[in-house]
Amino acid sequence: MARSGTTKKVTRIQREKTEAILNAALDVFSKHGFRGSTIDMIATNAQLSKPNILYYFDSKETMHAQLLERMLETWLEPLEQMSGDGDPVNEICGYVQRKLEMARDYPRESRLFANEILQGAPHIIDQLSGPLRALTDRKAVVIQRWIDEGKLSPVDPYHLIFSIWSTTQHYADFDVQVQAVLGDAKNLRFEQAQVHLDTMFRALLTRD
Amino acid sequence: MARSGTTKKVTRIQREKTEAILNAALDVFSKHGFRGSTIDMIATNAQLSKPNILYYFDSKETMHAQLLERMLETWLEPLEQMSGDGDPVNEICGYVQRKLEMARDYPRESRLFANEILQGAPHIIDQLSGPLRALTDRKAVVIQRWIDEGKLSPVDPYHLIFSIWSTTQHYADFDVQVQAVLGDAKNLRFEQAQVHLDTMFRALLTRD
């Protein structure tokens, strides 16, 4: 039985299989979207039978929901880290770098998220207008303070954040397109992106 | 019979229904992705019966392919318009504005494209590494020339173009998220974005 509310013993096998399944599910969901994925595809990827998958997870939705939940945490983390104490430009550019590294190292998570948002965020709309909005509001205040203190060129904090999200995630979500246009190897593409984005946001934040 | 290669009479009804169907299909495909859409959904949206849809289009794939084809043309147009003759900064910022207007006025097309790319661009990979790449190469040369002539701050032309694509399309593809965070009305959001993006790219292109 899939683990439900009450806390009970979690066996070794449960831990391993659950992990393997979620990993396979992330592979499949991020590549085909929720409706484009079948439990059989996930089963094949995880090298398990379909009923075996459903032994650990009540339904396709459950797997998807759990993946989204996990992802949201790691997704917010880099922004959380942006401290109001450090040097404004470095703090923001540091955030850009962390976000770009996430796009490079966790492209599946990024695509899972992109898929969800594209479909209108049916499963996470509450987290968007709740925690995400709250966090963004908080950081926007910090950025605005920096601007007021003259440490940063005036920018709309919210749209600055949007620009960071879009430009960095682009390298994960639209990777096929980037590769089709550039042709370069993945590592090279990300090194170029790193330089470019740093240049761009530095220019925006430190113009006179 | 769906119109195939040979040129033959196209009746009034054919023109009207085909158009209505493609419009409905765009609605549905952009909202649910290819696999998430059913012919029945399209039929309902177009106020036609399912077999009637299949009278005009051989298959679900045919509709999808035709929509993608159409979309790619209009998608490339704004970039084509960027002239090597005008003022560099204005030409590029003009492109940004046109692209943002497209995101505002044709969000369905933008999402259709985003869905396709996210899934690995299975149907349009050739157009990406063919026409799109060729066009991008051509414009990159122009931008590089401007830089060499000292009319533009040094930037990687390709990544500049990527940044334009990502930031503008973000307002169509991630609209739900933008709205969840900002809350403002659509028109207001786009006006803010317009100012912000103009500021950002101007700063990048004209720094000393």
Add this chain to the structure above:
DNA sequence: GAATTTCCTGACCAGTTGGTCAAGATTATG
């Protein structure tokens, strides 16, 4: 090493979906 619990699977089911088809309805045409 036997009992108990956990784990696994083949067979199966019901609902969905892309697509077909024969026959009738509508529209254009001479």
Add this chain to the structure above:
DNA sequence: CATAATCTTGACCAACTGGTCAGGAAATTC
């Protein structure tokens, strides 16, 4: 207005898909 061409649909089909279940296989426990 008759005839041909085009258009429309209800009924139907096969493949797919999410999910169930009874019973057997492994693992764990005592």
